[in-house]
Amino acid sequence: MAKLTVEDLPLEGKKVLMRVDFNVPIKDGVVGDDNRIVAALPTIKYVIDHGGRAILFSHLGRIKKEEDKPGLSLRPVAERLSNLLNKPVTFVPVTEGKQLEDAIDNMKNGDVLLVQNTRYEDVKDGEYVKRESGNDPELGKYWASLGDVFVNDAFGTAHRKHASNVGIATNMPGKAAAGYLMEKEIKFLGDAVDNPERPFVAILGGAKVSDKIGVIDNLLDKADKIIIGGGMAYTFYAAKGIKVGNSLVEKDKIDVAKQILDKAGDKIVLPIDNVVADKFNNDADTKVVEGDIDDGWMALDIGPKSVKEFEDVLKDAKTVVWNGPMGVFEMPNFAKGTLEIGKFLGTLTDATTIVGGGDSTAAVKELGVADKLTHISTGGGASLTYLEGKELPGIAAISDK
Ligand SMILES: Nc1ncnc2c1ncn2[C@@H]1O[C@H](COP(=O)(O)OP(=O)(O)O)[C@@H](O)[C@H]1O
Numbered sequence: 001m002a003k004l005t006v007e008d009l010p011l012e013g014k015k016v017l018m019r020v021d022f023n024v025p026i027k028d029g030v031v032g033d034d035n036r037i038v039a040a041l042p043t044i045k046y047v048i049d050h051g052g053r054a055i056l057f058s059h060l061g062r063i064k065k066e067e068d069k070p071g072l073s074l075r076p077v078a079e080r081l082s083n084l085l086n087k088p089v090t091f092v093p094v095t096e097g098k099q100l101e102d103a104i105d106n107m108k109n110g111d112v113l114l115v116q117n118t119r120y121e122d123v124k125d126g127e128y129v130k131r132e133s134g135n136d137p138e139l140g141k142y143w144a145s146l147g148d149v150f151v152n153d154a155f156g157t158a159h160r161k162h163a164s165n166v167g168i169a170t171n172m173p174g175k176a177a178a179g180y181l182m183e184k185e186i187k188f189l190g191d192a193v194d195n196p197e198r199p200f201v202a203i204l205g206g207a208k209v210s211d212k213i214g215v216i217d218n219l220l221d222k223a224d225k226i227i228i229g230g231g232m233a234y235t236f237y238a239a240k241g242i243k244v245g246n247s248l249v250e251k252d253k254i255d256v257a258k259q260i261l262d263k264a265g266d267k268i269v270l271p272i273d274n275v276v277a278d279k280f281n282n283d284a285d286t287k288v289v290e291g292d293i294d295d296g297w298m299a300l301d302i303g304p305k306s307v308k309e310f311e312d313v314l315k316d317a318k319t320v321v322w323n324g325p326m327g328v329f330e331m332p333n334f335a336k337g338t339l340e341i342g343k344f345l346g347t348l349t350d351a352t353t354i355v356g357g358g359d360s361t362a363a364v365k366e367l368g369v370a371d372k373l374t375h376i377s378t379g380g381g382a383s384l385t386y387l388e389g390k391e392l393p394g395i396a397a398i399s400d401k
């Protein structure tokens with residue numbers, strides 16, 4: 001890696017500022033899926049095992065007004081982290097000032113401290129000032145002044161230019177390194193996209209064509225096949241002149257979809273059949289249709305022939321990258337396509353299989369196949385930005401070796 005890593009930094013007795021992505025689901029004050037916390041443990045352990053004093057920063061959710069703050073405290077995360085590390089974690093309920101500075105001064109080698117949600121800085125005295133998410137230069141400078149070195153392990157936030165990632169790093173030139181999770185994410189995604197074992201198949205789903213057009217465009221030059229399922233498939237149907245009924249279509253993207261199809265030749269694989277419904281509801285009347293979708297019906301999942309078609313494309317793949325569900329996965333009656341594809345990926349034990357994004361990750365976990373896949377990315381937006389071939393500001397700001 002051309003960037004400094006945690007192993008390049010002096011740690012013994014140092015105040016080690018660490019940016020992690022602990023933006024995890026919290027319900028009634030309890031952490032739900034703790035995958036992102038678990039994924040950061042190797043770097044945290046490395047730092048404390050080498051005598052560093054780990055000062056952790058993360059955002060949680062989005063804060064636009066004072067009332068958002070109480071429900072988005074990182075305190076439950078500190079508790080879960082403490083359980084996972086099997087040692088005390090000091091939680092500091094503020095993001096700046098004497099209380100934080102004193103807590104840092106009181107740390108001993110090997111101690112762990114978690115600072116309050118960095119996005120508390122986005123609202124000051126009731127005003128939405130975006131000091132954290134707007135990368136206020138004074139804030140990054142202040143946080144950088146609290147430590148000796150900086151480790152960024154927040155891959156999930158790497159597509160954001162925040163004070164707590166880019167700001168701190170730019171104020172610590174030559175002392176800002178990547179953690180193990182960051183390294184691992186870049187390695188798997190980087191190898192998959194830049195140096196894939198072939199055939200390389202990408203599976204893209206979900207709803208937002210506009211967000212993923214850039215990804216498709218970049219992958220056209222790199223992948224052998226691109227499977228498009230989920231809501232985005234129907235904008236491509238429209239581009240091909242197939243009737244879409246009431247299915248989700250981004251009308252202003254039909255022309256771009258046409259251009260992509262022209263450029264793609266037979267690289268793009270679209271669903272043959274779909275589960276269509278008479279309303280956007282789990283209890284809707286449904287049927288499976290091939291090709292044209294009549295008015296009054298909307299496609300909410302791929303059909304059984306599409307599942308077979310996609311599996312035929314996937315069965316010989318040596319590298320697979322999957323982002324986005326094949327249907328309205330949240331409704332049990334339209335989850336089958338996503339679950340079948342997830343299950344099939346679990347059988348591809350000879351291939352490198354990488355899954356990114358909340359819904360697809362949830363699907364493989366629900367199926368219990370997550371541990372059969374090579375890599376589950378902790379970043380949805382970040383992995384997409386990477387697949388799009390764009391620079392991630394959080395990574396760019398890390399010091400070069
Ligand atoms: N056929 C479909 N029609 C409408 N919405 C769909 C369809 N297929 C998938 N979706 C929706 O797409 C959403 C996920 O889209 P998106 O945000 O683009 O993906 P991701 O969460 O992976 O980034 C899910 O909420 C899912 O219900």
Ligand SMILES: O=C(OP(=O)(O)O)[C@H](O)COP(=O)(O)O
Nearest residue numbers: 023061156157160379380381382
């Ligand atoms: O969860 C995140 O994004 P993701 O759901 O796209 O992976 C990151 O923590 C970034 O959070 P944000 O989208 O509120 O900036």
